[in-house]
Amino acid sequence: MAGIRVSPGQAPAWAPWRLVFSARPWRSVAYLGTGALVGFGVLLCVVFTVVAFSVLLVPLWVLVVAPLERHRLRLLGHPLLHSPHAASASGVRGWLREPATWRETAWCLLLALLGLGNAVVLMGTVVPAGLLLGSPLLYALGLLDDAGISATSWWPTLPLAGAGVLTLVAACYVWTALAAAEAALARTLLSPREEELESRLAEVVRSRITLADAFEHERRRIERDLHDGAQERLVALSLTLGLAELELAGPESRPTARELVARARAQAEEAMVALRATVRGIHPQVLTDHGLAEAVREVAGRSPVPVAVDLDVPRLPAGVESAAYFAVTEALTNAARHSGAARAEVTGRYSAEDGRLTLVMRDDGRGGARFADGGGLAGLRERVGVYGGSLAVDSPPGGPTVVTVVVPCAREGR
Amino acid sequence: MRVVLAEDSVLLREGLAGLLARFGHEVAASVGDAEALVRAVEGLTAAGGPPDVVVTDVRMPPGHADDGLVAAVELRRRHPGLGILVLSQYIADAYAAELIERTSGPGGVGYLLKDRIGRLTEFAAALDAVAGGGVVIDPEVVRHLLTRRAPGGGPLDRLTPRERQVLALMAEGRANAEIAEHLVVTEHAVAKHIGNIFAKLDLSPAEGHRRVRAVLAYLRLRS
Structure with missing residues (x-):
């Protein structure tokens, strides 16, 4: 043994039969054995990693599985459950942070086991019941003999078929009970918790307010654009026409041209008046600068029906002021157009203790006003509702019509 | 200027x-x-x-x-x-x-x-x-103020149509002579109308533009 050098990676230079007496085979065994151990270890690691990753991915599978599961419950006649997740998506991180995700994950993992159980129960009932029920047929086809059961006539198969029917009846109860139990568990894990419903509601309310504020913001932007754009340009136009008129008034003037320019200037003024009315309908600036009381006094002054205004309200959030203002204009417009009222009144108070604005519009017209789909009052009820307020109409035939608006809000120090 | x-x-x-x-x-x-x-x-x-x-x-x-x-x-x-x-x-x-x-x-x-x-x-x-x-x-703002209709009779309902015309012209800052010319009446008649207006609105007659202030303030308060 001594003196024989085994160089790695190279065929031994000595006679092949001496190999048996060398350490080489034993070393090889050790090498292969430890290789098997390491390889097995690596395999375990790979399997473990794959499994671990798959388990980590379960919360993401539930994105698809949980809605499917909620739909599957409808097979048993349950109503479709609401999603327990928050409406505003906030990425994978937010998704993983929701308790609902983990309840759904638990259900998914549970279903992996329960599904197996379901298969066993279904196979364990359907197959025997089917075989028993079908035994007369199997006899007729001669299949019973093949199965090693010797039957000389068909009648002994009848009790077997009867046992099949009994099995099937018993299975009906088993299936129903099992499905009901699973569904109960699924409903517990997949339906939203009360606090989740509450936070969803709060979210919806918030997004409605955001939407209404955006709408309000947009109206102001349009008003500002018209004021700084079209309105100013019309003023500049009428100024230029005025100057032209002045130039044409000289001694060598042309009366016709002067008259035309004067007419053009008058038309520019009419355009200004029309545009001003439009702008006021979009957003009256007096509402922003002077508040609800002044804006209502102004619109009441323009009403063809005499309106008594009794308002004592501080400055309120812009959205509330705007919703309240348009509720008043709508009520006054209805009074003037449809009710045949001879007089109307607007009363408004703000209660600091309750933190709420109350507006009452009353007219002595013929009544019968109601919410029509897509009508002005219905739209305003929605608009007031955004701020948690209410708009009620009491208008019996023969009148009087009373529109009451109540909006909870904080006063605003402006 | x-x-x-x-x-x-x-x-x-x-x-x-x-x-x-x-x-x-x-x-x-x-x-x-x-x-x-x-x-x-x-x-x-x-x-x-x-x-x-x-x-x-x-x-x-x-x-x-x-x-x-x-x-x-x-x-x-x-x-x-x-x-x-x-x-x-x-x-x-x-x-x-x-x-x-x-x-x-x-x-x-x-x-x-x-x-x-x-x-x-x-x-x-x-x-x-x-x-x-x-x-x-x-004039447009004045007209808006004067045509404001308060139910149950605002202070303006006590005025005759002629007195309202005079009031509107006063609010536009016109002097008595201008008002007289505009309405084709004598200045004396205008002065008489103004006296009536102030009496009906319970205002003390004041000279110059103070009378306009007084009238506008009064109209805003009462309408």
Whole structure:
């Protein structure tokens, strides 16, 4: 043994039969054995990693599985459950942070086991019941003999078929009970918790307010654009026409041209008046600068029906002021157009203790006003509702019509 | 007269500056926001050449609300003799009232809709009236105030149609002679109408533009 050098990676230079007496085979065994151990270890690691990753991915599978599961419950006649997740998506991180995700994950993992159980129960009932029920047929086809059961006539198969029917009846109860139990568990894990419903509601309310504020913001932007754009340009136009008129008034003037320019200037003024009315309908600036009381006094002054205004309200959030203002204009417009009222009144108070604005519009017209789909009052009820307020109409035939608006809000120090 | 002009629309500011020059007035400064207006008037006053009249837009930077009007009222508080002519897009009498109720002193006050600018001679006359210490309210705003219908009989219901006409012309800042000419009656008849109006509205007859203030304040309170 001594003196024989085994160089790695190279065929031994000595006679092949001496190999048996060398350490080489034993070393090889050790090498292969430890290789098997390491390889097995690596395999375990790979399997473990794959499994671990798959388990980590379960919360993401539930994105698809949980809605499917909620739909599957409808097979048993349950109503479709609401999603327990928050409406505003906030990425994978937010998704993983929701308790609902983990309840759904638990259900998914549970279903992996329960599904197996379901298969066993279904196979364990359907197959025997089917075989028993079908035994007369199997006899007729001669299949019973093949199965090693010797039957000389068909009648002994009848009790077997009867046992099949009994099995099937018993299975009906088993299936129903099992499905009901699973569904109960699924409903517990997949339906939203009360606090989740509450936070969803709060979210919806918030997004409605955001939407209404955006709408309000947009109206102001349009008003500002018209004021700084079209309105100013019309003023500049009428100024230029005025100057032209002045130039044409000289001694060598042309009366016709002067008259035309004067007419053009008058038309520019009419355009200004029309545009001003439009702008006021979009957003009256007096509402922003002077508040609800002044804006209502102004619109009441323009009403063809005499309106008594009794308002004592501080400055309120812009959205509330705007919703309240348009509720008043709508009520006054209805009074003037449809009710045949001879007089109307607007009363408004703000209660600091309750933190709420109350507006009452009353007219002595013929009544019968109601919410029509897509009508002005219905739209305003929605608009007031955004701020948690209410708009009620009491208008019996023969009148009087009373529109009451109540909006909870904080006063605003402006 | 020396005028300081404040208007944020460049187009209109240049047009107005040209118009004022056309009528022989000196545009001492022309600015685009409320803060610059205050600085310009104070600067001119400190330099020994205060303006006679400030012509300003209601809505201007920095706040884009009634900054111009507020700045003008503040300037008037500091300089009681300064005439103020406010140009506006708003009929709502809250603005005119803000101007009338918050200014005092001998200087004139005017509130005109921008529609009026195209009627150059009327505009020039209004500017002269303000420079002369008078009060001018846009006829449209006055009409809006006078046609305001309060149920159960507002104070205006006590006036005859003729007296209302006289009141409207008074509110526009017209003198008795002008009213007489406009209504084709004698000045004596106008004076008699005015006496009746003041009696019916329980106001004490006051001279000059104070009577306009009194009437407007009264109408706003009672309607």
